Structure formats: C-alpha cells, structure tokens
Amino acid sequence: MVIKKRCPHCKKEKGLRCFNREKRRKDGRALYCRVCTKILKKTKYAAQTRETGRKYRERKGEEIALWQKEHRANNREHYKKLDADNYQRNKEQRKAYKYKNRDRDNASKREYSQTDHAKEVKRKYSKAHPWIQQENTTRYHASKLKATPAYLTKEDRAEMREIYKERLRLSEETGIPHHVDHVWPLQGDIVKGLHVPQNLKVVPATDNLRKHNKLTPELEEKYVAIMLSIAMRYRDKQGSRKVK
Numbered sequence: 001m002v003i004k005k006r007c008p009h010c011k012k013e014k015g016l017r018c019f020n021r022e023k024r025r026k027d028g029r030a031l032y033c034r035v036c037t038k039i040l041k042k043t044k045y046a047a048q049t050r051e052t053g054r055k056y057r058e059r060k061g062e063e064i065a066l067w068q069k070e071h072r073a074n075n076r077e078h079y080k081k082l083d084a085d086n087y088q089r090n091k092e093q094r095k096a097y098k099y100k101n102r103d104r105d106n107a108s109k110r111e112y113s114q115t116d117h118a119k120e121v122k123r124k125y126s127k128a129h130p131w132i133q134q135e136n137t138t139r140y141h142a143s144k145l146k147a148t149p150a151y152l153t154k155e156d157r158a159e160m161r162e163i164y165k166e167r168l169r170l171s172e173e174t175g176i177p178h179h180v181d182h183v184w185p186l187q188g189d190i191v192k193g194l195h196v197p198q199n200l201k202v203v204p205a206t207d208n209l210r211k212h213n214k215l216t217p218e219l220e221e222k223y224v225a226i227m228l229s230i231a232m233r234y235r236d237k238q239g240s241r242k243v244k
C-alpha cells in the first residue's frame with residue numbers, strides 16, 4: 001500500500017515520494033510537497049531570506065568588505081582573470097540589456113541633469129576646468145561662422161582645450177592677460193580661418209586686439225602652411241575612411 005500525505009498548500013493527496021526528506025519530522029518528510037516548496041521558496045521565503053541577508057550584511061558588512069579587499073590584493077592575478085572572464089561572458093547580454101533599456105536610461109539621465117545636485121556638480125566642474133567651457137563657446141561661435149570643420153576629431157578638441165588651458169596658465173604666471181587667437185581670423189576680409197588646433201595661438205591680449213583681423217604678409221605665409229596641413233590631413237582621413 002502506498003502511503004499518501006496531504007499537502008496543506010496545494011491541498012492535494014500525494015505519495016511520500018512527492019515530499020522532500022526532512023529528518024526532524026515524524027514521518028521523515030517535509031510539510032509541503034516538492035512543487036509547493038519550490039513555489040513557496042520563491043515567494044513567501046524569498047522576502048524572509050532577503051531580510052536575513054540584509055541583517056547579516058548590516059552586522060558584518062565592514063568585516064566582509066575588509067576581507068574581500070585583502071583577498072583581492074593577495075590574489076590579484078586570479079581576480080584579474082575572473083573579471084576578464086565575466087566581462088567576456090556577459091558582453092552580449094549587457095549590450096542587449098543596455099539597448100533594450102536605452103529609452104528609460106536616457107530619460108533618467110535627462111531627469112537627473114535637471115536636478116539641483118547635477119547642476120551643482122556641473123557648475124563646480126566648469127569652475128575647475130574653465131578652459132573647456134571657453135573652447136566650447138568659441139567652437140559654437142565658429143560653427144555659426146561656418147568655421148568649425150565637420151571632420152574635427154575628439155583628439156583635435158582635446159588639443160584645443162589644452163591650448164585654452166595654456167592661455168590661463170600664461171595669464172596667471174605672467175600677470176598679463178592672454179587670449180587664444182585664431183592665427184588666421186575667422187572673419188578675415190580675404191580668406192576666413194578655421195577653428196582648428198593648427199589655427200590657434202596663445203598671445204598677450206593687447207596683440208590680439210591690435211590685429212583687428214587684418215592681413216599681414218607674415219600671417220599670409222602662416223595661413224598657407226596651416227591650410228596645406230589641414231588639407232593633407234583631410235585627404236588622409238578620407239583615404240582611411242574608404243579603406244574601412
């Protein structure tokens with residue numbers, strides 16, 4: 001005769017085999033059937049488990065963090081490989097996840113950028129790195145004059161920011177205000193210069209103002225050299241694009 005037992009969750013009579021072994025119980029089997037145990041673990045007990053885990057981390061969190069830090073330091077190679085493996089294994093999944101949630105992420109980024117905290121961080125950053133803002137503003141005005149070429153790269157912009165940084169350094173060190181000058185003026189009478197690294201130069205402010213966008217033989221010579229180098233670079237870039 002098969003002994004049957006009633007599961008109080010699904011209210012079904014099932015054979016003992018349908019229940020997990022549990023020594024401390026009288027009949028040696030768990031109260032709920034296997035199917036229900038699985039369901040209950042996922043729902044009822046999950047919250048309980050999470051709570052236990054949370055309490056444990058609260059109590060031992062610092063200790064664990066210290067241990068992990070030390071263990072990582074002592075097994076650097078092992079963790080390096082582990083991290084690299086994880087990165088490779090989850091690469092596609094992470095990419096897919098990012099793609100799937102891009103609207104939500106962009107929206108939350110936009111929302112965050114409107115908060116006082118984000119604005120404060122941005123303001124502090126701009127204050128500490130004024131040359132970035134200066135270059136951005138000039139590039140914007142140059143683009144209005146159609147003097148910002150579309151082929152400017154990230155590296156070009158970084159180079160230009162460095163020039164604006166240099167301007168601040170010179171102004172501070174010499175005590176004489178310096179400007180970043182377009183060697184060939186953006187609004188020149190005969191030819192118009194471009195907002196590119198090769199066309200930027202740090203000069204004392206008075207020099208810059210005296211020039212008034214007028215053409216001198218010295219400038220003309222410089223301009224030809226700059227435009228040539230830009231043209232060569234542009235040709236190289238187009239060439240490399242075709243190869244791709």
Ligand SMILES: [Zn+2]
Nearest residue numbers: 007010033036
């Ligand atoms: Zn059941």
